[in-house]
Amino acid sequence: MSDSSSAPNHNLVEFKVDRVIDETATDTRIVVLTRTDSPTDTFPIWVGAAEGSAIKLAMDTMVTPRPMSHDLIKSFIEHLSVAVRRVVITDVKSSTYYATVYLESKGVERTVDARPSDAISLALRAHCPIYITQDVLARRSSGNLDAWLAKMESKNLGTQEVQET
Amino acid sequence: MIAQMHLKGLMFDPYNNAYIVILREEDHSDILPIWVGKAEAGSISLALENVAPPRPMTHDFMKSILDAYDAKVISVVITDLSENTYFAKIHMMYEDSEYTVDSRPSDAIALAIRCNAPIFASETVIRKQNSEELEQWLENLKPEDFGKLDS
Numbered sequence: 001m002s003d004s005s006s007a008p009n010h011n012l013v014e015f016k017v018d019r020v021i022d023e024t025a026t027d028t029r030i031v032v033l034t035r036t037d038s039p040t041d042t043f044p045i046w047v048g049a050a051e052g053s054a055i056k057l058a059m060d061t062m063v064t065p066r067p068m069s070h071d072l073i074k075s076f077i078e079h080l081s082v083a084v085r086r087v088v089i090t091d092v093k094s095s096t097y098y099a100t101v102y103l104e105s106k107g108v109e110r111t112v113d114a115r116p117s118d119a120i121s122l123a124l125r126a127h128c129p130i131y132i133t134q135d136v137l138a139r140r141s142s143g144n145l146d147a148w149l150a151k152m153e154s155k156n157l158g159t160q161e162v163q164e165t
Numbered sequence: 166m167i168a169q170m171h172l173k174g175l176m177f178d179p180y181n182n183a184y185i186v187i188l189r190e191e192d193h194s195d196i197l198p199i200w201v202g203k204a205e206a207g208s209i210s211l212a213l214e215n216v217a218p219p220r221p222m223t224h225d226f227m228k229s230i231l232d233a234y235d236a237k238v239i240s241v242v243i244t245d246l247s248e249n250t251y252f253a254k255i256h257m258m259y260e261d262s263e264y265t266v267d268s269r270p271s272d273a274i275a276l277a278i279r280c281n282a283p284i285f286a287s288e289t290v291i292r293k294q295n296s297e298e299l300e301q302w303l304e305n306l307k308p309e310d311f312g313k314l315d316s
């Protein structure tokens with residue numbers, strides 16, 4: 001490994017998966033990432049129900065009777081003697097986030113394009129860090145996100161009817 | 166003994182809120198139905214219809230990783246069935262060595278169609294599967310119920 005430019009740098013901020021929230025009205029899930037060095041700094045990503053449950057399974061370190069899709073990916077990676085170094089959420093275009101998975105084998109690094117849900121699911125199983133670029137962080141529509149998330153969570157606990165924000 | 170299977174289509178099973186992947190053995194017309202989840206069915210369906218989604222789906226991502234390392238999926242085999250759970254193996258070639266990876270049939274099939282790899286089933290699985298259930302199904306089905314029909 002001589003290429004230092006590919007190493008994590010100041011442009012990357014490490015996050016971890018804090019929780020997965022059910023958005024029952026639209027059958028989607030919200031994956032809430034929190035900044036490792038500042039846990040009150042949250043970053044939500046909307047994912048599909050199946051993708052959300054794949055992340056939840058990995059968070060709970062649930063062992064399913066049969067390997068789920070991301071367990072299979074991990075199994076492939078082990079067979080290929082490839083290490084997952086990190087996953088990076090690299091871009092956002094029209095509310096769609098883009099991620100890159102950094103793999104390494106015999107000192108050679110390769111990158112693979114992925115949806116953040118797949119990247120996060122794999123990161124949790126491969127125990128590698130999750131980063132978001134400063135650029136993506138700067139472009140998120142923050143506002144009063146925390147208040148909104150809190151409302152979302154209380155909504156899931158209680159009443160079903162709520163207006164859109 | 167294993168037999169090559171052809172993916173004939175996908176059906177929705179409203180009673181179990183699941184999908185059935187229909188595999189058919191070409192020579193003997195034996196049918197092997199495999200119940201899969203909604204997400205897995207969606208992934209198989211996209212590949213069957215040759216639809217390229219705007220972002221890579223999980224099995225596209227899976228294939229990208231194999232492609233990045235020049236690993237090839239040679240074939241997939243549906244190997245066993247117990248308590249309505251099917252087992253599959255994915256045979257993969259990487260740097261002159263062959264590897265066998267344990268998988269659910271749904272993942273194996275979703276990957277096989279993307280890699281143009283043949284799908285096999287062991288004769289035991291074909292014999293073991295209770296076709297009565299499916300025959301009952303088929304009697305009540307109209308052609309429109311099929312997601313996609315192979316000719």
